[in-house]
Amino acid sequence: METEGVRIGVLDVGSNTAQLVVADIGNGVPLPVHAVKEPVRLAEVVGRDGALGPDAIDRLAVAVGAAVAKARRWEVRELFAYATAVVRDAPNRDAALAQIEARTGVRLGTLSGTEEAELTFLAARRWMGWRAGPLLLLDIGGGSAEIAYGRDLAPSFAVSLPIGAARITRERLRQDPPGSGKVEKVRRYLRRELGEVASRMRWDAPRTAVATSRTFQQLAQLCGASPLRHGPFVPRVLRRDELARQIGRLGALTADKRARLPGISAPRARQSLAGALVAHTMLDMFGLDEVTICPWALREGILLQRVESADSWADRALTMPPAVVRRIGTSPNGQPRR
Structure with missing residues (x-):
C-alpha cells in the first residue's frame, strides 16, 4: 500500500469522548492536520454491570456519526475507528455495535x-x-x-x-x-x-x-x-x-x-x-x-503502525468514500474477531 499522499483518520471512542485525529502521510511521517472531540460521557449512563443501555448507545451513535461526517469533510481516505474497554467489555457489546453500525454505517472495532x-x-x-x-x-x-x-x-x-x-x-x-x-x-x-x-x-x-x-x-x-x-x-x-x-x-x-x-x-x-x-x-x-x-498514546501508535506496517493496517481500515470495503473488527472472511 502506498503511504505518500494519503490522508488517514483515527477515531478513538472512549468512556468520555470520541476523538478523531486526521493526519497526512508524507515521507513516512504522520502529520496531524485536524483533531476534534465529541462528548459521550458513558460513565454517566453505563449500567453497574457495564452494559450499554439505550442512552449509551444513542450517545455513541451520535458521536460516531458526527465524527465520520467530519472525516468525510476533511477528505479522509482511510479511517480506523475503534472503541476501548468501556465498549469492548460490555456484556451486550455485539448488539450495541450492531445498532451503532445501523445508524452510522460504521462498525466500530474493538482492540484487545x-x-x-x-x-x-x-x-x-x-x-x-x-x-x-x-x-x-x-x-x-x-x-x-x-x-x-x-x-x-x-x-x-x-x-x-x-x-x-x-x-x-x-x-x-x-x-x-x-x-x-x-x-x-x-x-x-x-x-x-x-x-x-x-x-x-x-x-x-x-x-x-x-x-x-x-x-x-x-x-x-x-x-x-x-x-x-x-x-x-x-x-x-x-x-x-x-x-x-x-x-x-x-x-x-x-x-x-x-x-x-x-x-x-x-x-x-x-x-x-x-x-x-x-x-x-x-x-x-x-x-x-x-x-x-508522554503526549503520544494509542491514537499516535495506530498512525505510526499505519506508516510502518501498511499491510497490517489494510486488514482494519475503512476506505472512504465511496464505501466501506471491510468492516473494522472483522477478519478477512467477515467473521468477528474475538
Missing part, C-alpha cells in the same frame, strides 16, 4: 487490551527515542489500565488490567465523596490487581518510565506540571510524593469541587480520585519516584 498496550508502547518509544533505554509504559483509561515494558519497538510484555478510572469509580467509589474507609479498600484492591506485574518489575527495572492518557496528564497538572495548552514539547513529570498529597485533597471533595482544581476537567472530575489512586499505586508498587508524561 494487549493490543492497546502494544500500540501505546510504540508511540511512547517513538516519542522518547532510543536514548530512553528500557522503557516502562503506564496508561490509565476509563475501563482499563495498560502496562508495557521493553527494550525495542515492541514490548517484551504488555498487559491490560480492569482498573480504569471510570470502572473503579462505578464499581467501588460510588459515594461522593467516598470516605477514607472506601479509599483504603480501593488501595488494597489495586495492590492485589497490580501484584503480579510489580513482582516482574523487580527483575526488569526500567531506565525510563513514561505515562500517557488524559488521566495522567490532568494529574500531572494538578501536581504542578505545565498546562497542556503550552504545547507537547514542554517537559512534564508526575511525582509520587506530590500525588500522594493530592489524593487526600481529592478524597475530601465532591466531584463538582474537584472540577475547580487545576487540570481537572468537569467530565473527569468524578473519576479523578480513582485515577489518582490507580496512578499512585502503580508508582508505589513499581518503585518509581516520578514518571515522565
Whole structure:
C-alpha cells in the first residue's frame, strides 16, 4: 500500500469522548492536520454491570456519526475507528455495535487490551527515542489500565488490567465523596490487581518510565506540571510524593469541587480520585519516584503502525468514500474477531 499522499483518520471512542485525529502521510511521517472531540460521557449512563443501555448507545451513535461526517469533510481516505474497554467489555457489546453500525454505517472495532498496550508502547518509544533505554509504559483509561515494558519497538510484555478510572469509580467509589474507609479498600484492591506485574518489575527495572492518557496528564497538572495548552514539547513529570498529597485533597471533595482544581476537567472530575489512586499505586508498587508524561498514546501508535506496517493496517481500515470495503473488527472472511 502506498503511504505518500494519503490522508488517514483515527477515531478513538472512549468512556468520555470520541476523538478523531486526521493526519497526512508524507515521507513516512504522520502529520496531524485536524483533531476534534465529541462528548459521550458513558460513565454517566453505563449500567453497574457495564452494559450499554439505550442512552449509551444513542450517545455513541451520535458521536460516531458526527465524527465520520467530519472525516468525510476533511477528505479522509482511510479511517480506523475503534472503541476501548468501556465498549469492548460490555456484556451486550455485539448488539450495541450492531445498532451503532445501523445508524452510522460504521462498525466500530474493538482492540484487545494487549493490543492497546502494544500500540501505546510504540508511540511512547517513538516519542522518547532510543536514548530512553528500557522503557516502562503506564496508561490509565476509563475501563482499563495498560502496562508495557521493553527494550525495542515492541514490548517484551504488555498487559491490560480492569482498573480504569471510570470502572473503579462505578464499581467501588460510588459515594461522593467516598470516605477514607472506601479509599483504603480501593488501595488494597489495586495492590492485589497490580501484584503480579510489580513482582516482574523487580527483575526488569526500567531506565525510563513514561505515562500517557488524559488521566495522567490532568494529574500531572494538578501536581504542578505545565498546562497542556503550552504545547507537547514542554517537559512534564508526575511525582509520587506530590500525588500522594493530592489524593487526600481529592478524597475530601465532591466531584463538582474537584472540577475547580487545576487540570481537572468537569467530565473527569468524578473519576479523578480513582485515577489518582490507580496512578499512585502503580508508582508505589513499581518503585518509581516520578514518571515522565508522554503526549503520544494509542491514537499516535495506530498512525505510526499505519506508516510502518501498511499491510497490517489494510486488514482494519475503512476506505472512504465511496464505501466501506471491510468492516473494522472483522477478519478477512467477515467473521468477528474475538
